[in-house]
Amino acid sequence: xxxxxxxxxxxxxxxxxxxxxxxxxxxxxxxxxxxxxxxxxxxxxxxxxxxxxxxxxxxxxxxxxxxxxxxxxxxxxxxxxxxxxxxxxxxxxxxxxxxxxxxxxxxxxxxxxxxxxxxxxxxxxxxxxxxxxxxxxxxxxxxxxxxxxxxxxxxxxxxxxxxxxxxxxxxxxxxxxxxxxxxxxxxxxxxxxxxxxxxxxxxxxxxxxxxxxxxxxxxx
Amino acid sequence: xxxxxxxxxxxxxxxxxxxxxxxxxxxxxxxxxxxxxxxxxxxxxxxxxxxxxxxxxxxxxxxxxxxxxxxxxxxxxxxxxxxxxxxxxxxxxxxxxxxxxxxxxxxxxxxxxxxxxxxxxxxxxxxxxxxxxxxxxxxxxxxxxxxxxxxxxxxxxxxxxxxxxxxxxxxxxxxxxxxxxxxxxxxxxxxxxxxxxxxxxxxxxxxxxxxxxxxxxx
Numbered sequence: 496x497x498x499x500x501x502x503x504x505x506x507x508x509x510x511x512x513x514x515x516x517x518x519x520x521x522x523x524x525x526x527x528x529x530x531x532x533x534x535x536x537x538x539x540x541x542x543x544x545x546x547x548x549x550x551x552x553x554x555x556x557x558x559x560x561x562x563x564x565x566x567x568x569x570x571x572x573x574x575x576x577x578x579x580x581x582x583x584x585x586x587x588x589x590x591x592x593x594x595x596x597x598x599x600x601x602x603x604x605x606x607x608x609x610x611x612x613x614x615x616x617x618x619x620x621x622x623x624x625x626x627x628x629x630x631x632x633x634x635x636x637x638x639x640x641x642x643x644x645x646x647x648x649x650x651x652x653x654x655x656x657x658x659x660x661x662x663x664x665x666x667x668x669x670x671x672x673x674x675x676x677x678x679x680x681x682x683x684x685x686x687x688x689x690x691x692x693x694x695x696x697x698x699x700x701x702x703x704x705x706x707x708x709x710x711x712x713x714x715x
Numbered sequence: 716x717x718x719x720x721x722x723x724x725x726x727x728x729x730x731x732x733x734x735x736x737x738x739x740x741x742x743x744x745x746x747x748x749x750x751x752x753x754x755x756x757x758x759x760x761x762x763x764x765x766x767x768x769x770x771x772x773x774x775x776x777x778x779x780x781x782x783x784x785x786x787x788x789x790x791x792x793x794x795x796x797x798x799x800x801x802x803x804x805x806x807x808x809x810x811x812x813x814x815x816x817x818x819x820x821x822x823x824x825x826x827x828x829x830x831x832x833x834x835x836x837x838x839x840x841x842x843x844x845x846x847x848x849x850x851x852x853x854x855x856x857x858x859x860x861x862x863x864x865x866x867x868x869x870x871x872x873x874x875x876x877x878x879x880x881x882x883x884x885x886x887x888x889x890x891x892x893x894x895x896x897x898x899x900x901x902x903x904x905x906x907x908x909x910x911x912x913x914x915x916x917x918x919x920x921x922x923x924x925x926x927x928x929x930x931x932x933x
Contacts, residue, residue: 557917558910559874561888566906569895573902647780654782658881665784672792679796682789686781693780 497680504671511667512688518581518663519650522588526649529589530596535626537601548597555594560655563587568659580659592649599645603638604630636707643700647693664688722904727894731905734890735912741804741886742873745811749872752816757823758849778817784878786810791882803884807876815872822868826861827853859931866924870917877913887912 501508536548555563564587572578578586607630615625657665668685672678759771778786790813791806801809830853838848877888891909895902 553918553921554914557870557874557914557921559877559888559913561877561880562906562909562913565888565892570902570906573899651780651782654784655878657784665782665788668785669788672788677796679789679793682785682793686785686789689782689785690777690780694776697776697780 496677497684500671500675500677500680501684504667504675507667507671508664508684508688510662511664511685512692514581514656514662514666515650515653515664515689516692518585518588518653518656518661519646521585522592522649522653523646525589526593526596526645529593531600533593533597534600534604537597538604540622552594552597555591556598558591560587560591560652561658563591564655564659581656581661584653584656584659584661584663587655588649588653592645592652595648596642596645599641600634600638603634603641606637607633640700640704640707643696643703647696647700650689650692650696717903718898718900719904721898722894722901723908727901728908730890730894731887731908731912734885734887735916737804737884737886738873738876738888739916741807741811741876741879741884742869744808745815745872745876746869748808748812749815749819752812753819754823756816756820757827760820761824761827775817775820778813779821781814783810783814783875784881786814787878787882803879803882806882807879807884811872811876811879814875815868818868818871819865822861822864823857825864826857829860830856862927862931863924866920866927870920873917873920874913 533548533551536544537552539545539548564584567578567586568580568583571583611629611633612625615629616622620628653663654665655661656663657669660666664685668681672681675681756771756775760768760775762768787807787810790801790810791803794801794806834852834856835848838852839845843851876886879886880889880892883889887909891905895905
């Protein structure tokens with residue numbers, strides 16, 4: 496039964512899977528850029544710059560993803576910017592997730608010993624050089640496992656595209672469920688397809704977290 | 716599309732507040748159930764009981780790695796197919812509880828594991844039973860470590876209740892959609908109101924987290 500539904504709708508399932516992976520990677524790319532920018536704003540020596548970073552992060556972390564996405568799907572096109580469902584979903588996902596990634600990056604940077612910054616600065620490096628060559632390379636090890644978890648969240652949250660006709664896995668799953676009337680089986684297949692992406696990622700991040708936090712302890 | 720005065724007449728605000736009430740009820744009930752089930756599952760996974768803990772761990776990992784929206788569809792549209800028919804609110808509560816309890820279970824396990832194992836050994840060699848050591852020594856220390864993670868999970872839970880709009884649960888997001896569906900001039904004001912209402916609830920929770928963190932650290 497399960498196999499037959501999967502085989503009959505193989506094309507739709509695969510298209511959905513492709514859109515889900517695609518939108519997640521696309522979002523991740525922009526989230527990393529935006530998230531790092533706002534993380535750097537949040538730790539900037541100037542107070543008013545920090546406030547700007549803080550407002551962005553706190554605002555988007557405390558508003559539902561669905562509200563942000565629907566805003567881009569319903570309101571923005573009426574303001575004269577035509578957006579497809581997929582585009583609205585991708586923008587919503589990116590803005591929402593970038594706030595979480597900013598927090599992850601900030602925590603990573605701040606976990607680097609402040610003595611590193613002082614030492615680099617007193618050796619004549621500028622603030623930007625120190626960030627680029629001294630602080631960020633050390634922070635990356637601490638940032639990668641939680642970043643991986645954010646990517647898993649991104650894959651799961653991309654199901655919000657089903658609200659805006661974004662052709663992702665959840666959207667196609669609903670379509671197949673309502674065509675075949677086999678809701679239970681179809682959703683089970685959709686679940687397995689999500690798990691194929693998220694489970695290996697999740698175990699890999701747990702492994703990296705153990706390994707890298709282990710190596711940090713050894714160095715001490 | 717920006718008729719703020721019309722959109723914010725009392726009738727509409729009251730309509731949104733009724734939605735907020737459903738959102739809060741759904742959140743509160745799901746939180747209570749998730750806490751209880753999450754604590755049990757987290758402990759079972761931590762205790763490494765042969766066989767059982769592996770199965771519990773697998774269930775936790777599977778559910779944590781699925782989208783909540785899928786679980787919601789499953790409880791509302793999938794279960795009737797195998798003879799279990801739930802109304803929108805119970806279906807939403809069941810879905811939220813399944814998902815959030817497993818997220819909390821992992822937080823509980825992580826918190827307990829973060830307590831120095833020497834604490835358990837010391838308590839046991841002082842004559843406390845495993846249950847006593849867990850209840851009086853380990854859990855109080857673990858709770859302190861868990862609070863920030865628990866609260867941010869609760870914030871996620873409140874935000875995620877908005878997904879229940881897709882099964883026509885009359886919560887805040889759904890009532891918002893009904894309002895701007897009636898009059899497209901209400902669109903922007905309604906989105907502003909939705910944002911403010913969700914933000915106030917979630918931000919209050921995050922302030923609570925900071926306060927507790929501060930109090931307990933001292």
